[in-house]
Amino acid sequence: MTTTALHDLYQELAPCTGLDLHALLPGGIQREAGHFNVFDIADLWEPTLAPPATPYTCRSFYKISILRSHSRAGYADQTMDIAPDALVFTTPKVPFHWQPTEPQLGQFCLFTAEFLLPVLGGTTPDELPLFRADGYPVFQLTPAEATRTAAIFAQMRAELASDYAYKYDLLRAYVLELLHLGQKRQPATVLHPAHSAAARLSSRFVELLERQFPVTTPQQRVPLRTAKEFANHLAVHVNHLNKVLKDSTGRTTTDLIGGRLAQEAQVLLRQTDWTLWEIADSLGFVDVAHFSHFFRRYAAVPPGTFRQQEAGPV
Incomplete structure (x- = not known):
């Protein structure tokens, strides 16, 4: 809580x-x-x-x-x-x-x-x-x-x-x-709203994003991390993908990707004994400093502090 x-x-x-x-x-x-x-x-x-x-x-x-x-x-x-x-x-x-x-x-x-x-x-x-x-x-x-x-x-x-x-x-x-x-x-x-092209694209994005998870070993790497990478994979312009997702969810492509990465990071910090470097690397960050800066935007605390808090007494 x-x-x-x-x-x-x-x-x-x-x-x-x-x-x-x-x-x-x-x-x-x-x-x-x-x-x-x-x-x-x-x-x-x-x-x-x-x-x-x-x-x-x-x-x-x-x-x-x-x-x-x-x-x-x-x-x-x-x-x-x-x-x-x-x-x-x-x-x-x-x-x-x-x-x-x-x-x-x-x-x-x-x-x-x-x-x-x-x-x-x-x-x-x-x-x-x-x-x-x-x-x-x-x-x-x-x-x-x-x-x-x-x-x-x-x-x-x-x-x-x-x-x-x-x-x-x-x-x-x-x-x-x-x-x-x-x-x-x-x-x-x-x-069952009408399945417009925009709705199909939004659904394909969600499916592609979720397909990358869960991360189960430190050797596994999240392959797609940026809005442009997702747009290229979906064969659309990144601006079009951004507009469709903003209209349907109220959030940008980058925010949706970042939120899902942060959720996976929290799961890994809670449920594994992987080092911060292993978690950062599996989620596609170049080093722990970049991962820590990213994680604080979503959880308000550094990943190490988050892990200590979650490991508190039941």
């Missing part, structure tokens, strides 16, 4: 659950890319029912909830009444304010974008229809769907409390199942 917003959330939850801050953190999460946790709303609703409505807030995490009681919510500029057995998807990009109106039943999980990186094939949660800023986040479930969804959350809680070595891989699979359930409720026009 590294972001201020996540820390603030746990400070709010600790008095509700009667647990201290450390006890709320899932076991082994420091060794994972990103953050994940799951809660039962019944453990929290009483302290949150009494206070008056608070201003909209944006968090640093994504959240999926099954709400099994009546409540109200504000999402962007919309106000909505939520009936029981609703599946709700919220994103840090859009302010969301939830107000219980009766004793609450249900569960929710929260996660960061980095947590889902290994299973999204190079895309980010923001690129999913469920988390689009212009989307509608609430989906009413049938009784059968509600039963299945509640079972998924129960499995999440049980798995999170287990000592299974690969429990976070399994938890990612459960999150994906919830995402697919929500996407089934999306209109076809949202899920």
Whole structure:
């Protein structure tokens, strides 16, 4: 847990659950890319029912909830009444304010974008229809769907409390199942936009970028690192590639490449004992100094400091 917003959330939850801050953190999460946790709303609703409505807030995490009681919510500029057995998807990009109106039943999980990186094939949660800023986040479930969804959350809680070595891989699979359930409720026009030439080029870029990872040995080298190299490989002008990606993602080609390299660097720093030189070399940097300068732009600390922090006590 590294972001201020996540820390603030746990400070709010600790008095509700009667647990201290450390006890709320899932076991082994420091060794994972990103953050994940799951809660039962019944453990929290009483302290949150009494206070008056608070201003909209944006968090640093994504959240999926099954709400099994009546409540109200504000999402962007919309106000909505939520009936029981609703599946709700919220994103840090859009302010969301939830107000219980009766004793609450249900569960929710929260996660960061980095947590889902290994299973999204190079895309980010923001690129999913469920988390689009212009989307509608609430989906009413049938009784059968509600039963299945509640079972998924129960499995999440049980798995999170287990000592299974690969429990976070399994938890990612459960999150994906919830995402697919929500996407089934999306209109076809949202899920399958017209495949224009620009959309195809953007998809090819993402596939080409992701194909370079993961880096599994110090001898492996990332072959493509610059916008021009990607443009040449895709047989387009670099300016055209930049425009297409900027229009579709809001980010430049260089920023997308750099972000993915930084994510891989964090994984290698957490999960391997490779030297900084070996990591820098495998990611295509001429020396550790250049790698360190690059890494600080994304993580705010040098790679050596990042590794020490991640190796802290569980």
